[in-house]
Amino acid sequence: MLEADGLHVGYGDAPALWDISLTVGDGELVAVVGPNGAGKTTLINAIARLLPIRRGRLRLDGVDVTRATPQEVCQRGVAIIPEGRRLFGGMTVEENLEIGCYRRAARRARSESLDRVYAVFPILRERHRQLAGSLSGGQQQMLAIGRALMARPRLLLVDEPSLGLAPAVVDQVFEVVQAIHRDGVSILLIEQNAAKALEIAGRAYVLEGGRVVSEGRPGELLTQSHIREAYLGGGA
Amino acid sequence: MPSLTLLGQSLVSGLFIGGLYGLLGLGLGLSWGLLRLINLSHFALVLLGAYLTYQLAGTAGMNPFLTPLLIVPGFFLLGVVLQWAFDFFRVNEFSSLLVTFGITVVIESVIQWVWTADFRRLETPYATLSVRAGPLFLPVTEMVMLLVATALSLLTWAWLRFTWVGKGMRASVEDPDIAAAFGVSPRRLALLLSGVGAAYAGVAGTFVALVYTLAPSQIYGWIGVVFAVVILGGLGNPLGPLVAGIGIGISESLTMAVAEPSWAPLVSFTLLILVLVLRPDRI
Ligand SMILES: Nc1ncnc2c1ncn2[C@@H]1O[C@H](COP(=O)(O)OP(=O)(O)OP(=O)(O)O)[C@@H](O)[C@H]1O
Ligand SMILES: [Mg+2]
Numbered sequence: 001m002l003e004a005d006g007l008h009v010g011y012g013d014a015p016a017l018w019d020i021s022l023t024v025g026d027g028e029l030v031a032v033v034g035p036n037g038a039g040k041t042t043l044i045n046a047i048a049r050l051l052p053i054r055r056g057r058l059r060l061d062g063v064d065v066t067r068a069t070p071q072e073v074c075q076r077g078v079a080i081i082p083e084g085r086r087l088f089g090g091m092t093v094e095e096n097l098e099i100g101c102y103r104r105a106a107r108r109a110r111s112e113s114l115d116r117v118y119a120v121f122p123i124l125r126e127r128h129r130q131l132a133g134s135l136s137g138g139q140q141q142m143l144a145i146g147r148a149l150m151a152r153p154r155l156l157l158v159d160e161p162s163l164g165l166a167p168a169v170v171d172q173v174f175e176v177v178q179a180i181h182r183d184g185v186s187i188l189l190i191e192q193n194a195a196k197a198l199e200i201a202g203r204a205y206v207l208e209g210g211r212v213v214s215e216g217r218p219g220e221l222l223t224q225s226h227i228r229e230a231y232l233g234g235g236a
Numbered sequence: 237m238p239s240l241t242l243l244g245q246s247l248v249s250g251l252f253i254g255g256l257y258g259l260l261g262l263g264l265g266l267s268w269g270l271l272r273l274i275n276l277s278h279f280a281l282v283l284l285g286a287y288l289t290y291q292l293a294g295t296a297g298m299n300p301f302l303t304p305l306l307i308v309p310g311f312f313l314l315g316v317v318l319q320w321a322f323d324f325f326r327v328n329e330f331s332s333l334l335v336t337f338g339i340t341v342v343i344e345s346v347i348q349w350v351w352t353a354d355f356r357r358l359e360t361p362y363a364t365l366s367v368r369a370g371p372l373f374l375p376v377t378e379m380v381m382l383l384v385a386t387a388l389s390l391l392t393w394a395w396l397r398f399t400w401v402g403k404g405m406r407a408s409v410e411d412p413d414i415a416a417a418f419g420v421s422p423r424r425l426a427l428l429l430s431g432v433g434a435a436y437a438g439v440a441g442t443f444v445a446l447v448y449t450l451a452p453s454q455i456y457g458w459i460g461v462v463f464a465v466v467i468l469g470g471l472g473n474p475l476g477p478l479v480a481g482i483g484i485g486i487s488e489s490l491t492m493a494v495a496e497p498s499w500a501p502l503v504s505f506t507l508l509i510l511v512l513v514l515r516p517d518r519i
Binding site: 003011045047049050069070074075079080082086088091095098099100102103104107147151192195 | 400403404406407411412413414415416417418419420474
């Protein structure tokens with residue numbers, strides 16, 4: 001589905017990612033964990049083509065998209081749940097969802113997709129005429145997830161969906177991510193909450209200081225003591 | 237104290253001129269609010285549209301109300317080309333003032349070269365046509381101008397509110413990157429919006445030719461009051477300029493009736509300064 005090969009990404013003169021290689025297979029749920037400032041968001045934004053890639057190759061279904069536009073990547077079935085949700089706060093809940101299905105292929109399925117999202121998040125149906133900016137944090141995260149689902153993605157990029165949410169809502173968010181995965185969507189999940197992410201991921205990468213320092217199955221990663229210490233709070 | 241009839245007549249003419257202010261502000265406000273470009277050349281396009289109407293209707297004998305059929309498509313293309321150039325040269329909100337001022341000067345020179353600096357007046361039978369309503373006279377041309385301004389404002393509102401293109405446009409104003417990640421092409425929409433804004437300038441130009449005597453330097457006369465209209469009405473809000481335009485138009489004409497005509501421009505600037513002081517977040 002997704003292959004990144006030796007990606008270098010930076011902001012202006014400051015490099016942020018070095019030589020990142022990573023794959024997400026069809027139907028796989030892959031987690032990327034790492035501390036603050038490791039470059040996780042940079043990685044997701046580079047894959048969504050919101051940041052220029054300096055060096056390396058990015059392929060989607062074997063097609064080179066290293067220089068593609070965000071719109072082209074979107075047309076190929078990639079959707080993003082960005083860090084901090086980044087909803088269109090001045091637009092209504094339903095309008096946010098509609099932007100989700102802006103791409104041609106998803107537009108036709110608008111009402112069907114809306115019903116599906118509203119079935120998963122009934123609160124969004126109740127508030128569909130309200131401005132997105134007026135929702136609570138948890139509801140905003142649901143809307144960000146719903147917006148991405150509206151795109152009918154084949155690959156979903158998820159950036160810290162649990163950030164700033166109450167524990168009960170975090171659980172709900174993770175359940176929904178798993179449900180999306182069960183429906184056959186490939187997922188690249190970024191989380192600081194490594195314990196949770198590793199629980200549901202099939203494979204994971206550990207990112208530190210802009211480099212991949214470790215990769216493998218969650219079980220294997222958890223046997224490496226420095227990873228346990230760094231991300232799971234001591235040797236527990 | 238002026239008579240009630242005079243006040244009523246002032247109210248009416250303020251209302252109608254307000255329609256023109258609204259129409260001028262609609263185009264300027266769309267590009268300012270949605271593209272973050274302060275397009276001074278909008279005023280030059282309005283005057284160019286006015287001179288073209290003068291040419292087509294006065295010299296070539298076309299019905300002036302039909303001239304937009306020719307002017308609007310041409311101006312739409314012009315707007316698209318201008319936006320393409322702004323994009324190509326990476327013009328931003330601040331440089332846009334300088335760049336579009338330059339374009340304005342160029343268009344003014346072209347107008348002066350083709351039509352000279354002499355005053356031009358489009359003579360049409362519509363100029364004197366008016367309907368009587370009790371003691372008041374309602375000039376037909378200006379009434380149509382208000383109707384067209386209202387219709388275009390409402391259409392623009394509905395366009396932004398209900399269509400895919402409109403929603404994409406609003407989304408990309410709020411967060412261009414995320415909008416792009418969902419397939420919205422801000423650049424393409426900007427071309428379209430700029431074309432529409434220029435087309436509105438053409439329509440406004442036709443009415444300017446019908447209502448006013450034309451001179452090339454007139455371009456600069458509009459800038460103050462239309463800026464006030466756009467800022468009072470709220471940037472990027474398609475209905476705001478019309479409401480603000482009518483408010484300013486009426487205040488101006490009442491000031492002229494009650495006090496001195498030369499005080500009229502003070503009204504819009506006083507309102508503008510008040511808004512900027514009380515609600516600086518409107519820009
Ligand atoms: N817009 C930016 N301009 C310049 N540098 C940036 C920008 N965004 C991030 N960086 C830098 O790039 C590096 C990686 O940041 P990034 O946001 O990708 O980390 P992250 O792993 O997502 O962190 P967090 O867990 O806090 O979200 C950091 O050193 C950060 O300072
Ligand atoms: Mg991040």
